[in-house]
Amino acid sequence: MSFYQKLKPFIFKFDAERMHNVAMSLMHFSSKFPLLESYIAKSHCCIYEELSQNIHGLKFYNPIGLASGFDKNAEAIRPLASLGFSFLELGSITQMPQDGNPKPRIFRHIEQESVQNALGFNNKGARGVLANLQKNYPFCIPIGINIGKNKNIVMADSLKNYELSLETLKDYGDYFTFNLSSPNTPGLRDLQNESFVVDLLDMAHAITTKPLFIKISPDMEIDSMLRVCQKAIEKKVSGIIATNTTIDYSLVPQPAQRNGHNIGGLSGKVLTSKSREILKILGQNFFRQTTLISVGGIASADEIYERLRLGASLVQIMTSMVYGGPSVVKHMNIQLHKKLEADGIKHIRELIGTGINRD
Numbered sequence: 372m373s374f375y376q377k378l379k380p381f382i383f384k385f386d387a388e389r390m391h392n393v394a395m396s397l398m399h400f401s402s403k404f405p406l407l408e409s410y411i412a413k414s415h416c417c418i419y420e421e422l423s424q425n426i427h428g429l430k431f432y433n434p435i436g437l438a439s440g441f442d443k444n445a446e447a448i449r450p451l452a453s454l455g456f457s458f459l460e461l462g463s464i465t466q467m468p469q470d471g472n473p474k475p476r477i478f479r480h481i482e483q484e485s486v487q488n489a490l491g492f493n494n495k496g497a498r499g500v501l502a503n504l505q506k507n508y509p510f511c512i513p514i515g516i517n518i519g520k521n522k523n524i525v526m527a528d529s530l531k532n533y534e535l536s537l538e539t540l541k542d543y544g545d546y547f548t549f550n551l552s553s554p555n556t557p558g559l560r561d562l563q564n565e566s567f568v569v570d571l572l573d574m575a576h577a578i579t580t581k582p583l584f585i586k587i588s589p590d591m592e593i594d595s596m597l598r599v600c601q602k603a604i605e606k607k608v609s610g611i612i613a614t615n616t617t618i619d620y621s622l623v624p625q626p627a628q629r630n631g632h633n634i635g636g637l638s639g640k641v642l643t644s645k646s647r648e649i650l651k652i653l654g655q656n657f658f659r660q661t662t663l664i665s666v667g668g669i670a671s672a673d674e675i676y677e678r679l680r681l682g683a684s685l686v687q688i689m690t691s692m693v694y695g696g697p698s699v700v701k702h703m704n705i706q707l708h709k710k711l712e713a714d715g716i717k718h719i720r721e722l723i724g725t726g727i728n729r730d
């Protein structure tokens with residue numbers, strides 16, 4: 372049993388957001404000791420040529436990235452990189468700082484190895500985060516910046532709100548993701564429509580030549596999802612990140628509530644099959660037309676292997692780190708490498724998309 376597994380029952384006695392803040396402080400502390408940081412990096416970062424890829428001009432030395440929401444303010448870039456991630460998606464960042472929803476707002480569903488979060492884009496705002504990005508520039512691995520919309524901005528002003536954030540942050544991301552799918556900002560998911568996606572990508576291409584992604588919800592009606600993604604591809608999106616959290620509360624026995632209403636979105640193992648199913652559909656329709664990044668309930672190398680087979684070039688994880696601890700990325704990379712070897716696959720390129728059934 373790993374040290375983290377022994378510690379977990381104790382950690383889980385405390386509020387989830389508080390424990391997250393403790394983890395962030397520990398990482399911040401470790402970054403003050405370069406020897407400690409390089410020791411952690413040496414023991415966690417596995418470099419296998421067979422797992423590395425160049426995508427949109429960026430070098431990913433393995434397929435596993437950190438999903439958006441863990442480091443909202445770019446406060447732990449180096450410590451997180453030293454855990455073995457090949458890329459980090461920071462944010463979501465909004466143009467103006469905001470506090471998010473009332474606490475408590477992160478809940479564990481321990482039996483289901485899942486999390487329910489109703490944070491509501493608590494972050495320091497684009498200018499606040501810019502300062503942290505500048506401190507860490509140039510970055511040691513590709514850094515994605517995930518942009519969300521401020522809660523108090525009326526729908527008609529959404530585009531401008533995204534534009535101002537992108538303008539502020541454009542020099543400090545290796546790629547940008549437009550988050551249209553968090554369930555915690557009222558109306559945000561309604562922006563997953565063809566007309567807004569066209570305006571958004573036109574606006575963004577005029578500001579930057581860097582790769583642009585959109586992040587979608589797992590709860591969209593399938594035809595509508597396909598239409599929105601098709602339009603995004605026509606407008607030269609670099610890729611689709613699927614998926615954000617789900618509001619299908621039937622997946623947990625006792626969803627957390629506020630004022631008698633279910634709140635937030637579910638991540639972790641309850642999301643695994645839904646997120647895999649969405650990727651399967653995206654792979655069938657858009658493989659080779661755009662880059663697919665799969666996220667949602669990924670907790671093992673076997674699951675990563677399957678997502679790659681279904682057409683994902685990269686994956687992201689978050690909740691599996693809550694349940695598996697800081698060494699999950701390392702173990703996933705080692706296991707994935709072993710699995711490729713066992714199956715006689717020389718490079719993950721050969722695996723990606725092999726499980727797509729176009730019938």
Ligand SMILES: Cc1cc2nc3c(=O)[nH]c(=O)nc-3n(C[C@H](O)[C@H](O)[C@H](O)COP(=O)(O)O)c2cc1C
Nearest residue numbers: 438439440462463488615638639667668688689690
């Ligand atoms: C605590 C928490 C905060 C999150 N915050 C964001 C966010 O700010 N922006 C975003 O695009 N997704 C956010 N997400 C969604 C994750 O990026 C990811 O899409 C989702 O959790 C599914 O992956 P997982 O099952 O590996 O956690 C958040 C998820 C959690 C659990």
